Amino acid sequence: MTKSPWSGSGRDTPRTPAPAPGRDSPWGGRGRTMAPAAPSPRAAPAAASAEEPGEDRRELRLYGRNAIEAVFARRPEAIRKLYLLEARIPQVQPLLKWCASNRVGYRVVGEDDLRKLAASTHHEGIVADVLRETPLSLGEWLTALPEGPACALWLDGVGNPHNLGAILRSAAHFAIGAVLLPKDASLALSGAAARVAEGGAEAVRFVRMGREDNALAQLRSAGFQLAATVVRGGEDLFATRLPQRLVYVLGAEGEGMDDALAATCDTQLRIPGSSAVESLNVASATAVLLAQWRQQHRA
Numbered sequence: 001m002t003k004s005p006w007s008g009s010g011r012d013t014p015r016t017p018a019p020a021p022g023r024d025s026p027w028g029g030r031g032r033t034m035a036p037a038a039p040s041p042r043a044a045p046a047a048a049s050a051e052e053p054g055e056d057r058r059e060l061r062l063y064g065r066n067a068i069e070a071v072f073a074r075r076p077e078a079i080r081k082l083y084l085l086e087a088r089i090p091q092v093q094p095l096l097k098w099c100a101s102n103r104v105g106y107r108v109v110g111e112d113d114l115r116k117l118a119a120s121t122h123h124e125g126i127v128a129d130v131l132r133e134t135p136l137s138l139g140e141w142l143t144a145l146p147e148g149p150a151c152a153l154w155l156d157g158v159g160n161p162h163n164l165g166a167i168l169r170s171a172a173h174f175a176i177g178a179v180l181l182p183k184d185a186s187l188a189l190s191g192a193a194a195r196v197a198e199g200g201a202e203a204v205r206f207v208r209m210g211r212e213d214n215a216l217a218q219l220r221s222a223g224f225q226l227a228a229t230v231v232r233g234g235e236d237l238f239a240t241r242l243p244q245r246l247v248y249v250l251g252a253e254g255e256g257m258d259d260a261l262a263a264t265c266d267t268q269l270r271i272p273g274s275s276a277v278e279s280l281n282v283a284s285a286t287a288v289l290l291a292q293w294r295q296q297h298r299a
Contacts, residue, residue, distance in 0.1 A: 157252025165196025
C-alpha cells in the first residue's frame with residue numbers, strides 16, 4: 001500500500017536537511033567553404049580546423065550520429081557546418097542533401113582531423129557546429145505546459161557532462177519535458193553530454209529559473225510539489241504515492257544539494273537498496289525516479 005507524504009506546501013513545517021552524500025551521488029568562426037552543389041565524397045575536402053565554434057558561445061560543437069540527426073530532425077536551421085568521414089556519407093544522405101540545398105557547408109575529413117574537431121575518439125564519423133537553443137524562462141515553460149501530469153528535474157549543481165547526458169537520455173525516454181536550472185548555474189549542454197544523451201538533448205528543454213523563492217512560488221502555483229532526493233532517511237520511493245505534478249530536486253555529485261533547498265521541499269525521498277554501496281549515482285538514480293513516476297502517471 002503506497003502512502004502520500006504530500007501534506008502541504010512544504011513552507012510551514014521545518015524539514016530535516018538532507019545529509020551530505022558521497023561522491024557522484026545525486027542525493028545530497030565557422031569555415032568559409034560554401035555548400036557543394038550535390039553531396040559527394042569529393043564535394044568539399046579540406047583540412048579541418050580544431051578551433052572552437054562561435055566565439056560568442058552561441059554555437060555548440062556536437063559529435064555522434066544520433067545527437068546530430070536529432071538536431072536535423074527538430075531544428076535543421078540550427079546547423080551551421082558539418083564535418084564527416086567519407087565512410088559516413090551513405091548513412092546521412094538526407095542531411096547532406098539538406099546542407100546542399102540550404103548552402104550549409106560540409107567537409108569530408110580524415111579520422112585524425114575529426115578526432116581533433118570533436119576532442120574525442122567517440123565522434124562516430126560525424127561532427128557538426130550548431131546554434132545553441134536558448135533556455136526558456138520558467139514562466140514561458142509553465143505557460144506552455146499542458147494540463148495534467150507533468151514531471152521536471154531541478155539540478156542543483158550537477159556538472160559532470162556524462163551524467164548530464166545520461167540524465168537527458170532518461171528524461172527523453174520517460175517524456176520528461178524540462179530540466180530546471182538555478183539562476184546562476186553554469187551548467188550548459190556540451191558536445192560530450194549531447195553524445196551520451198543519444199539525441200535526447202533535443203527532446204528536453206532547459207529552463208532557466210529566477211530567484212529561488214520566486215521559482216518555488218511559480219512552481220507551486222502551477223500545482224507542482226518538490227521532492228528532495230536523499231541517501232538516508234526520507235520516504236521510501238517505492239512505497240510512496242507520487243503527485244501528478246512533481247519536481248525531483250537532485251544534488252551535485254560531490255557536495256549534494258544545498259541544505260536550505262532540501263528543507264524547502266515538500267518531502268524527501270530515498271531509493272532503498274542493499275547497502276552494499278551508499279547510493280546510485282545521479283544519472284542512475286534519475287532513471288529509477290523517473291520510471292517510478294511514469295509508472296504511477298502513465299499518459
